[in-house]
Amino acid sequence: MLERVLGRPVRPRGAFRYIDLGSGFGVTSSLVAALYPGSEVVQLDLNPAHAAGMRKFNTAAGVDNAQVLERDLASLKTGELGEFDYIVCQGLLSWIGDEVREAVLSFIADSLKPHGVAYFSYLTPRMDVKLIAFRETLYRSFCSASGPSVVRLEAALEECWQMLHDRRWPGLSRHDAFEMLSHFTTRSPNYILHEFLNDHWSPISPDWLQRRLKTKGFGSLWRHEAGGAESGYCVELFVRGKLDELSRRQAKKYTHLLECEPGKRLVLHTFPQEPALLATASREGVVYLAEGFDPAESTAHLERYNRAIIDSKLSDERSFRPLAIHGCGQGLRLTPVQQEVLRALATDRGSSEPLDNRLRRRGLSAVESRRVASSSVPFVGSPEFSALAFLSERIPLGIG
Structure with a gap:
């Protein structure tokens, strides 16, 4: 992302500390640890299955510079994990409650080094109204089902297909409902459960995020809001310090x-x-x-x-x-x-x-x-x- 800000590709020089908050299965952070063996990577997630999956993969992949923490974000204490050059919140802020969200922002303010970079990806209120209507119907069906999450998802999808067949899908044309249901049926259950059926699912305003982080001494370095089918998805970089310090991290040609x-x-x-x-x-x-x-x-x-x-x-x-x-x-x-x-x-x-x-x-x-x-x-x-x-x-x- 930084090449868009600096006008040229960059990569870190020397050792650095990197933390992935709500890291899921550590897809990106395990890669970072492998690419930069001199770095120190922390992978933090509350879900036991995620933590176990990261540990299993890191062991098989020989990634020994990544530490997996099975922790609640709200339980982190000031200075507990030290300071970091990079703090990543990929798909996190829009899927956690208000209390945890504030805890995350406070942790970043306390833990990001001077001239460090914080990365966020989140949902905004500019999401496609059709996608919101689809999510609301799927979520209601999911909540009314019983059993483990994956079983409830299967039941919800089956009920939604029946609603489509009966031409009783609320808020969407039959064509739009068919297109979205067909698309999401092909996605992995983990993706759907996290992305759309999380109880704390809540788009947040980019202006709100900028104001909150500005009070903590951060400035927005770069922001991109997707359009089309991905409208409402936003990626943003925040920095504490001056841009010229980042430019000194330029890589080889x-x-x-x-x-x-x-x-x-x-x-x-x-x-x-x-x-x-x-x-x-x-x-x-x-x-x-x-x-x-x-x-x-x-x-x-x-x-x-x-x-x-x-x-x-x-x-x-x-x-x-x-x-x-x-x-x-x-x-x-x-x-x-x-x-x-x-x-x-x-x-x-x-x-x-x-x-x-x-x-x-x-x-x-x-x-x-x-x-x-x-x-x-x-x-x-x-x-x-x-x-x-x-x-x-x-x-x-x-x-x-």
Whole structure:
């Protein structure tokens, strides 16, 4: 996010302390710990299943610089955990009660170092009214069901499909209700339970957040509110201190960028020097690759981290955890199909066997056409394959 503020990609220099409040399964914070083994990462979540999941993954991935705390945010005492360079509140403020929200803001005010950065993502009142109407109906059905959360969710979705069939969905046209119900039926139960069925679900005003943090000595550094289907989702950076201190954390010069927007193929570009192209690159779905990459540099810790993902038998692990890229301080989320192509490239590096033959042996094909989603054979187009071939030298897997 900081490259949007400073006009160029940046990465931390030296050791730093990073805390992920309400970290869930630690998707981002475990990656940070793997990419920066000299850093100290704290992953804090109240949910026992989340804490256990983080500990299990960190152990398998060899992430030993991350501390998992199963704690209530409201129980944190001033100075208890020390000061941090980065404090992350990803998907937190809009899903907790007022008392806990105030405790979080007080913790940040007490714990962020001078010139540190606080990251927030939250819901605003500008959410699509159709999405709000959908959520209200699904939430009522969920609350009226009984049993464990996942069972109640299944019952609520079944009841909503019946309401759609009976043409009695309140506040939405049948078409809109069908579109949203079809979309959310494909999402993971954990996502729906957290994102829409949390009892404390409450959009908050960006102006309110700015006023509250201003009283604690913070200024808003950058804010982005999504539009379209994602309208109402806001990402914001707050800083305590001067911007020029952050700019001193600039990384090596970057030579390539990779477009990797969700649902689209990977496309590799030489890093643009023109200001207009750089502005285009500074958006979601871009990974920056630095020059000075040394293939001989030790990558054992990244190999173990990436293998914990790519060898996982759990499809969720392979779908939502980003792989660590050597030499750029970033990660990249690849689909299971893309991961298999990467595995094939790493395994057969230096092989004289034709590429198509190598991929076919693994049930994959490199073709000029776009991926055909309905086919029984997963297709990977040439531009996408070229990007994966480039990445095969930079995503350590420890195989081949």
